[in-house]
Amino acid sequence: MYTLYYAPDNASLVVRIVLEEIGAGYNTWLVDRTANEHKTLEYRELNPNGLVPVCIVDGRPVFETAAILLTIAERHGALAPSVTSKDRPQFLKWLFFLSNTLHSDLRLWFYPGQYVGPDKANIDAHAAVTRKRLGEHFKILEKLYGDVSTPYLWGDEPTIVDIYAAMCLRWPQIYPPDEPPAFNPGDYPALDLLLRTLEKRSAVRHSFEAEGISAPYLSGAKPPEPSADSAR
Secondary structure, three states: OEEEEEOOOOOHHHHHHHHHHHOOOEEEEEOOHHHOHHHOHHHHOOOOOOOOOEEEEOOEEEEOHHHHHHHHHHHHOOOOOOOOOOOHHHHHHHHHHHHHHHHHHHHHHHOOHHHHOOOHHHHHHHHHHHHHHHHHHHHHHHHHHHOOOOOEOOEOOOOHHHHHHHHHHHHHHHOOOOOOOOOOHHHOHHHHHHHHHHOOOHHHHHHHHHOOOOOOOOOOOOOOOOOOOOOO
16 A cells, blocks of 8 residues: 655656556545645655655655656556566666656746746746757657557557656646646647547546546646646
């Protein structure tokens, strides 16, 4: 049994989908970001960075989205190539590309003031550079998915890479709410196919419905209803 500390439409939603896909038992603990619960001393004992998600595994907190996903996949022998598979190095490469490159740049896009301060000119310049860099990441993923014969990278079933990638393509469609979308699925046919295929899965549907998000979940992203927390 796992305990997932989550906030609506945060990176914890990736973990929830993976837990649902595997059929693992888990509890959830809502982190109220509107009250800055993620910045409290109590929460920082779980994650000193004050970020969501945290997942309790064997009584101990695990943070960093990719670390949680890989831990769960390996414990259950699902949603990832085995450690001896020839696909393993490529799988790890793209998992860490999502975690260290794309997801990191999404945070720069969502929270510019945290990185460049409150000056509007600095924020505008930062946004322009970040949007351009995100566009390059999307092109890399479009080529990657366009080069395979299925909607997923390693066969007819998704891995944690496919699920993580899809969520990283959902968020820039709607966040930040006062900016034009950084990602439009219609501009990327292979990625659009990934999103449309994945959002039909029951685990994805159950996960989004649990957080008050209506369909289409990935190919035509909508914020939570009601939108209590516009977080990633």
